[in-house]
Amino acid sequence: MNNYDHYEKYGFGRWSVLHKETQEYLGWCGLKYDEALDEVDLGFRFYQKHWRKGFATEAAKKCIEIGFAQLRLKKIVGRVMPENRASIKVLEKVGMSFVERRIVNDQEWFVYAISS
Template identity: 40%
Template sequence: MKIITETPRLIIREFTLEDAPAVLHFNTPEQVNRYTGDAGVCNTLSDAENIIGNIWLVEYQQYGFGRWAMVLKDTNTVIGFCGFKNETRINAVDIGYRLHPDYWGKGLTTEANQACIDYAKQHMDLDIVYADVANANSASINVATKLGMTYHSQYQHGEFTFNRYEISLKTV
């Protein structure tokens, strides 16, 4: 397993198939997927294994990055994902995050994704990164703005209005 970076409380690393129970656990609560557009995609251990094996592991090989596991240092527990995705529907790189509700409101998502941005600035060839956040999801909007992302545009997708945020990773 490849460790990407660390924070005071977290290890950010690539997922492995052994993480499937944790992926199922952090995707199961209804409120986790309320605004993601993929509610119901991860309901079984087999679903979690497919996400890891057929999406994340493939993206690591294809792009050198993908969604990464957020692991609590104290307990070695995978509590969610963070990091980047080559988002083909927008032809750009997206930063995303998902976290089990037991860990909401503790600053872990901001901590993890700030570490991802810092890592990308030093080790990845990315110019601009986007985050699409449902307008109704104020907690995720707060994360995006705490990361230094700025409002770019708004669009409608299905039942939700999304705000697109952006950040430049290139230093002048």
């Protein structure tokens, strides 16, 4: 975390996600600007015991809302491995649509996007 300068550089980044009632750490979710691709990526990772409970979808929706309303972004992308059906479902639930297939370092990725 000491080297995480995304907030200083861009004014936003990834957030820890805590359970509202118990304050248990569930994982993280947030927006990240990728200079090389000139795009803002929605990312999320949750501990497996918290999968399929709606936490990723709820957090991702809030990130998109903040991205458009407060940060005034025009477009947000989500990159996912094709075999990660659960994450694809989250991206679709938050309104993202498939845009393209990319190969990065010999790894296939699907790119989804949503525009304001």
